Structures are given as structure tokens and as C-alpha cells.
Amino acid sequence: MDDISTSALFIILGVLVLLSGYFSSSETGIMSINRYRLRHLVKEKHKSAQRVDELLKRPDRLIGLILIGNNLVNIAASAVATVLGMRLLGDAGIVVATFALTLVILIFAEVTPKTLAALYPEKIAFPSSVILKLLLKILFPVVVTVNWITNGMLKLIGVSPEQIEEHSLSKEELKTVLNESGAMLPTNHQDMMTSILDLDHVTVEDIMIPRNEINAIDINDDWKDISKKLTNAQHTRVLLYRDQIDDAVGFIHSRDALRLLTKEQFDKPSLLRAVREIYYIPESTSLNTQLLKFQQNKERIGLVVDEYGDIQGLVTLEDILEEVVGDFTTTKTPAPSDEVDVQNDGSVMVDGGANVRDLNKEMRWHLPTEGPKTLSGLIVEHLEDIPQTQLGLKIAGYPMEVVEIKENMIKVVKVYPHKKKKSVKPH
Incomplete structure (x- = not known):
């Protein structure tokens, strides 16, 4: 590098840092891309999505390719920075170049491009897949050799790279996806889909x-x-x-x-x-x-x-x-249930035979639904006895009072507003 001017070395160093940032952003972008949206785009014959999907079919080769490229440019950048440091500062330049290059690579070739790729994975992954696919063809022998060595080491601990884990969602995970979809799905659509998932339960x-x-x-x-x-x-x-x-x-x-x-x-x-x-x-x-x-x-x-x-x-x-x-109704707003009567003080008079699940839906309560199906049955199970007189109790944090009993059946229950515990501020 003695024949190369200092300005040329700075240009080479800048290009190497940019290449390092490219490999870093490509890795994060492709690995963090939404696999379900990717599959949808593949079905829609989206060319860029098809390229990315093809690369992801063998993630071991993709990661090997990216790391080979990233390490090559980082080592080259280190060599160039060392030469520049010695030219400008002598032997002390080696230490300065090491710390300076670490800071530059960390900011411009790691944190910034990876953050950008994590925020906009498709915008980074789709165009970079063109270059990566070309590089994979050029460096295929090197990539295969590196993968052969690393895969052999993985097999020693019982891991096979060919057995790619399928990205499937459980019902609970799918419900979380629906709830987190935000404005992408109307609330009533989210509720309907969540209800369909709950039919099994x-x-x-x-x-x-x-x-x-x-x-x-x-x-x-x-x-x-x-x-x-x-x-x-x-x-x-x-x-x-x-x-x-x-x-x-x-x-x-x-x-x-x-x-x-x-x-x-x-x-x-x-x-x-x-x-x-x-x-x-x-x-x-x-x-x-x-x-x-x-x-x-x-x-x-x-x-x-x-x-x-x-x-x-x-x-x-x-x-x-x-x-x-939801309930079918001929009016624009569904009428309140005959089993529920909201009082002026916020309490609710409820028919003892009211279905607990229906009460939870209508009043947005969270009474337990595993076990008795009616509010009367829930109270009897809680008390482990059939009440003969009016009494108060609390179930799942809801204060309630048995108001009317007839023929060994709880006819009317008064449920009071659910009070959340307030944190006491220290004086």
C-alpha cells in the first residue's frame, strides 16, 4: 500500500465501511422480514419476494455468505486503517486507528444499518437479495466449504441445518397477532376472528x-x-x-x-x-x-x-x-338483556339464572366461566351451600349480594361495581 496515496486509502476505507454496512443491513433485513407476508408475496409472484424466499430456504448458506463478505471487508478495512494510522501518527497510529475504526464500524456499519433494516426489512431485503444471489453464485465453492465444516460441527451436537423449523403459530400466538394488528383490521373483524379461534374451548x-x-x-x-x-x-x-x-x-x-x-x-x-x-x-x-x-x-x-x-x-x-x-338484532343498537338491570348507583341487578359467559360479554366482567354456567350456580359453588337468607360475598373481585331466594334457587343477585385497588402515595 506504499504506492497508494493517503487520500485514496481514505476512499478505499470509506467504501469498505459502506460494504460492511451493506452486509450487516442485509443480514438483519432478510432475517427479520415477516415470513407470512413473504409467503403471501411469493404466492402473488412477487419477484423480489421469490428471491428472498429462495435464499431463506438454506439459511446456513445465506448466513455463511453474509459473514464471509462482512469479515472480508472488515479485515480489509482494519488493514487500511492501520496503514493510515502509521502514515499519519507513526507507531501510535496503530492504537488510534484501532479505536477509531471500531467506533466508525460500530456506528456506520453495524448499529445504524441494522436499526434501519429492522425498521424497514422489505426495503432493505428485496434490493439486497439481487446482489446476494449473484455473490452466492460467485462464492459458492467457498460458502459450501465453510458450511460443510460448520454443519459438521453442528451435527456433533445433534443439530441438522437441513431440518429448518417451520414458522407456525399456535392459536394463542395467532390471537396475539390479531389483537396487535391495530388499524389493519377493524375491531369487529378482530373480535370475530378471535371468537372463531375460541370455538374449540x-x-x-x-x-x-x-x-x-x-x-x-x-x-x-x-x-x-x-x-x-x-x-x-x-x-x-x-x-x-x-x-x-x-x-x-x-x-x-x-x-x-x-x-x-x-x-x-x-x-x-x-x-x-x-x-x-x-x-x-x-x-x-x-x-x-x-x-x-x-x-x-x-x-x-x-x-x-x-x-x-x-x-x-x-x-x-x-x-x-x-x-x-355477536347477537343478531333488528335494531341498530342491541337492547340490554332482560336479565340485567343497571341501577343509578352503578350496581347491577342480575337474574340468578343468567349465563355467566353472557354476563361477561354484556357487562365486560371477568367472572370465572370454568364450572357452573349460571350466576346462581357460581354462587352456590363458591359458598358450597344453598343460601337461605340474604347475604353478601365476593367472587373474582366482584362484590355481590344475594337479594332474593325462592324454592332453594337464587332468583336475584345485586352485583356492585368492581373496584380496583388504588396505590397509596407515600407522604
């Missing part, structure tokens, strides 16, 4: 209409009463039973009932002939599974039974869809 028992609330008709009632109930039925399908609901006969579609009511000769035998077979659902069936079964069996309604075959409730396709998209 919710069973038909959690959303069913309890057996004591099923709107059904006893076929052994007086014929005039049956006709009146069919005429005033508010549901598309009505359950018929004999004496008790466990002896269910089947469902009658309101359309079929109205058609029969227009005929002159309409009696119980003709009504029973129009009844449709009952579709039974085990109470432990997840909503995700039941949604598929409804689709496969072309059913929209079923009776939920326990392990002994006793009827526990009723569930419809609409109930499952409401878990995903």
Missing part, C-alpha cells in the same frame, strides 16, 4: 338454552291450547313432548304448523305425522365440532343430552353463529 353446554327455559308444547294438552300455542309460536321450530320434556317427540316447523292449521281436518295425529326427528348433541361437544356437524347433517337445531341421555337444553345454529358475530 367452548362447548354446547356453555351456550345452550337450559331445559327449564325451552319453549315447548305438551302434546297431551287440550287441543285448543296446542293450536293456540302453535299460532302464537315465536320460534321457527317448536319442540313437542309428552308430559315431561325428557319424553320429547320431535320438532315441528312453524311453516308446517301454519300449513296444517289452514286445513279443515287438523288434529293431533296429523300434527305428529309432521314432526321432524330430533337431533341429539352430547353436552361436551365443542362449538367448532358442532358447527361442522350441523353442516354435515343439514341440521339447525338439536337437544343437548348428558352422559345418561337426559335432556339438558337446546342449541341452534344461530346460537353458535352469535358466538362469532
Whole structure:
């Protein structure tokens, strides 16, 4: 380097630092690129994305190539800086050049380019992939040799570079991605997708209409009463039973009932002939599974039974869809539930038979949902006894008071606002 002028050495040193910054930014940009967006762009035939995806198929070769290039330019820069230091400062220039070059490389070839690449990975990775692919072809023998040595060392500790870990997301991780999507997805879309992911964790028992609330008709009632109930039925399908609901006969579609009511000769035998077979659902069936079964069996309604075959409730396709998209309503703003009455002081009067999951959704509470399905059942489980008088208690941080008890059942509960603990400031 004695024949090269000092100014030329400074130019060479500057170019080497820039090359070092290029390799550093390329490594960070390609490695931090969003793999799912990359796969989407590959499917869209994006050429730059296809180049990056091809390089990432063998990350050992990519990293080997980048590190070979980075180390070459850094060592060359060190040699040039040493020569410049000795020319300008003599032997003391070696020490000065070492510290000065370390600072320059750290700022201009490491921290700055890597930070930029981490913030804008696609803008760095896509153009740099052109040069990297060309360099890989030129330096392929060197890269393969280095990889052969390093891969051999990795195999000694039981690691195979060919076995690339698949970048798959668990349900919880996917929910985090949805929640962190921000303005990219509307809030209602985020809620719907999150609800779909939660269908596996919710069973038909959690959303069913309890057996004591099923709107059904006893076929052994007086014929005039049956006709009146069919005429005033508010549901598309009505359950018929004999004496008790466990002896269910089947469902009658309101359309079929109205058609029969227009005929002159309409009696119980003709009504029973129009009844449709009952579709039974085990109470432990997840909503995700039941949604598929409804689709496969072309059913929209079923009776939920326990392990002994006793009827526990009723569930419809609409109930499952409401878990995903929210309650269906004909008004622009859904009406408050009949089971909830908000008082002026902020407390809430709640029907004891209210479903805990529905209360959590409507009131944005966080009552435990594992175990009893109703608020009454939750209180009884907490107390390990059926209260006989009014009393106060606290569940999951929510103060509440049992207001009314009837026939060994909690009818009304008063839930007070959830108070968060305030930190006490030191005087």
C-alpha cells in the first residue's frame, strides 16, 4: 500500500465501511422480514419476494455468505486503517486507528444499518437479495466449504441445518397477532376472528338454552291450547313432548304448523305425522365440532343430552353463529338483556339464572366461566351451600349480594361495581 496515496486509502476505507454496512443491513433485513407476508408475496409472484424466499430456504448458506463478505471487508478495512494510522501518527497510529475504526464500524456499519433494516426489512431485503444471489453464485465453492465444516460441527451436537423449523403459530400466538394488528383490521373483524379461534374451548353446554327455559308444547294438552300455542309460536321450530320434556317427540316447523292449521281436518295425529326427528348433541361437544356437524347433517337445531341421555337444553345454529358475530338484532343498537338491570348507583341487578359467559360479554366482567354456567350456580359453588337468607360475598373481585331466594334457587343477585385497588402515595 506504499504506492497508494493517503487520500485514496481514505476512499478505499470509506467504501469498505459502506460494504460492511451493506452486509450487516442485509443480514438483519432478510432475517427479520415477516415470513407470512413473504409467503403471501411469493404466492402473488412477487419477484423480489421469490428471491428472498429462495435464499431463506438454506439459511446456513445465506448466513455463511453474509459473514464471509462482512469479515472480508472488515479485515480489509482494519488493514487500511492501520496503514493510515502509521502514515499519519507513526507507531501510535496503530492504537488510534484501532479505536477509531471500531467506533466508525460500530456506528456506520453495524448499529445504524441494522436499526434501519429492522425498521424497514422489505426495503432493505428485496434490493439486497439481487446482489446476494449473484455473490452466492460467485462464492459458492467457498460458502459450501465453510458450511460443510460448520454443519459438521453442528451435527456433533445433534443439530441438522437441513431440518429448518417451520414458522407456525399456535392459536394463542395467532390471537396475539390479531389483537396487535391495530388499524389493519377493524375491531369487529378482530373480535370475530378471535371468537372463531375460541370455538374449540367452548362447548354446547356453555351456550345452550337450559331445559327449564325451552319453549315447548305438551302434546297431551287440550287441543285448543296446542293450536293456540302453535299460532302464537315465536320460534321457527317448536319442540313437542309428552308430559315431561325428557319424553320429547320431535320438532315441528312453524311453516308446517301454519300449513296444517289452514286445513279443515287438523288434529293431533296429523300434527305428529309432521314432526321432524330430533337431533341429539352430547353436552361436551365443542362449538367448532358442532358447527361442522350441523353442516354435515343439514341440521339447525338439536337437544343437548348428558352422559345418561337426559335432556339438558337446546342449541341452534344461530346460537353458535352469535358466538362469532355477536347477537343478531333488528335494531341498530342491541337492547340490554332482560336479565340485567343497571341501577343509578352503578350496581347491577342480575337474574340468578343468567349465563355467566353472557354476563361477561354484556357487562365486560371477568367472572370465572370454568364450572357452573349460571350466576346462581357460581354462587352456590363458591359458598358450597344453598343460601337461605340474604347475604353478601365476593367472587373474582366482584362484590355481590344475594337479594332474593325462592324454592332453594337464587332468583336475584345485586352485583356492585368492581373496584380496583388504588396505590397509596407515600407522604
